[in-house]
Amino acid sequence: MNRNGNGNGTNGNGGNGLPLDPSAPNATQWLRRLIGAARGKRRALVHMQHNPDPDALASGVGLQYMFERILGLETLLSHTGQVGRSENRAMLRWLRIRIIPSYKIEYDDYDLVVVVDTHPGSGTCRLPGGVVPDVVVDHHPMDEALEGIEVPFLDTHFGSTSTMVGWLMVENHIPVPTRVATALVYGIKTDTLDLARSENPYDEPIYREMYDRSDREILRQIQRSRLPQDYFQVLERGLRRARVTDFAVTTYLGRVDHSDAVAEMADLLFRLEDARWAMVGGSKGPMMYLSIRAVRAEGVDAGRVASVISDGNGGGHETFAAAQIHRPADGTEPEAFFDTLWRRFLKEIRAKKSLTRPLTVPVDAKTPEDSAHEKKQKRRASRARDAANGA
Numbered sequence: 001m002n003r004n005g006n007g008n009g010t011n012g013n014g015g016n017g018l019p020l021d022p023s024a025p026n027a028t029q030w031l032r033r034l035i036g037a038a039r040g041k042r043r044a045l046v047h048m049q050h051n052p053d054p055d056a057l058a059s060g061v062g063l064q065y066m067f068e069r070i071l072g073l074e075t076l077l078s079h080t081g082q083v084g085r086s087e088n089r090a091m092l093r094w095l096r097i098r099i100i101p102s103y104k105i106e107y108d109d110y111d112l113v114v115v116v117d118t119h120p121g122s123g124t125c126r127l128p129g130g131v132v133p134d135v136v137v138d139h140h141p142m143d144e145a146l147e148g149i150e151v152p153f154l155d156t157h158f159g160s161t162s163t164m165v166g167w168l169m170v171e172n173h174i175p176v177p178t179r180v181a182t183a184l185v186y187g188i189k190t191d192t193l194d195l196a197r198s199e200n201p202y203d204e205p206i207y208r209e210m211y212d213r214s215d216r217e218i219l220r221q222i223q224r225s226r227l228p229q230d231y232f233q234v235l236e237r238g239l240r241r242a243r244v245t246d247f248a249v250t251t252y253l254g255r256v257d258h259s260d261a262v263a264e265m266a267d268l269l270f271r272l273e274d275a276r277w278a279m280v281g282g283s284k285g286p287m288m289y290l291s292i293r294a295v296r297a298e299g300v301d302a303g304r305v306a307s308v309i310s311d312g313n314g315g316g317h318e319t320f321a322a323a324q325i326h327r328p329a330d331g332t333e334p335e336a337f338f339d340t341l342w343r344r345f346l347k348e349i350r351a352k353k354s355l356t357r358p359l360t361v362p363v364d365a366k367t368p369e370d371s372a373h374e375k376k377q378k379r380r381a382s383r384a385r386d387a388a389n390g391a
């Protein structure tokens with residue numbers, strides 16, 4: 001699993017030319033290795049993380065552009081899962097990014113396979129069995145060293161994979177078109193919480209370089225994208241069911257169309273004053289999705305908690321993590337299953353279950369619609385009684 005810990009990445013030069021790890025290749029050496037792996041190839045495939053987020057999409061677009069521009073190598077973007085969040089769908093639309101579902105792809109037809117924003121062995125890497133990528137570009141921490149990859153450009157010092165790709169272009173003076181720059185801006189923004197989560201010398205200078213070349217109007221269209229009605233329905237359900245337990249805030253969204261809804265709700269609840277942890281669940285088909293957020297502190301590791309409560313089906317960083325768990329085949333209702341995970345979560349973070357209260361209203365509180373409906377029913381019943389009594 002993709003857990004935090006060793007920061008086993010290699011490293012590169014900062015915008016100031018100073019590598020964090022002096023033994024690591026610099027941007028020119030990485031580019032040379034990348035081009036070396038791609039030279040003479042006929043068709044390239046860039047495989048993104050499961051349910052690709054803006055960082056995966058942007059770094060994919062960046063690499064696609066580099067391969068096509070430098071080598072004239074036809075490059076497709078492939079993915080598993082789906083792009084759910086409205087902003088991310090707007091990004092695809094406005095930046096004309098074409099992505100192809102993995103099941104439509106014959107991997108043998110490609111002689112260069114690149115994995116971005118994830119790595120083999122991580123829960124978010126769903127390469128078909130037996131496919132070993134030639135190149136991996138990723139900033140996520142990993143449990144064990146990768147073997148058999150020709151170009152493992154892996155560095156946990158970068159706040160996003162988009163930063164890594166932008167860095168390759170800036171340091172090597174590769175011109176960046178508006179479309180690619182705009183994508184990279186949005187990729188860096190979302191992965192680093194507008195740079196607030198960035199703790200390295202790369203994200204900010206690369207962000208600035210890309211921002212200068214980006215299309216602001218398109219950025220606005222993406223960030224203020226229209227939301228479907230069911231977004232608000234899920235939001236309402238999540239708030240209504242939310243509970244505060246000790247220092248943790250949690251909720252279950254019920255059925256969701258995509259796992260991004262779970263992450264969005266976790267981000268929202270996590271803003272609750274005094275909450276040190278947030279966990280949100282949602283079910284889709286046979287799967288239960290969880291998103292976990294934690295305040296950074298000594299000994300806190302959200303990735304570990306996600307992994308433990310999901311029996312190894314989750315992971316992530318110290319402060320944010322996720323899990324995808326197959327519901328038990330014994331017919332356990334999703335809600336009951338979430339409850340089991342909820343108990344495990346509270347136990348793992350040592351929150352006192354007895355200190356549980358609703359965040360907004362009691363779980364079984366009536367909505368105005370419920371009350372109106374009930375009144376109508378009562379009126380109908382009394383009319384029926386009156387009629388029966390011959391009144």
Ligand SMILES: [Mn+2]
Nearest residue numbers: 055117161191
């Ligand atoms: Mn990323």
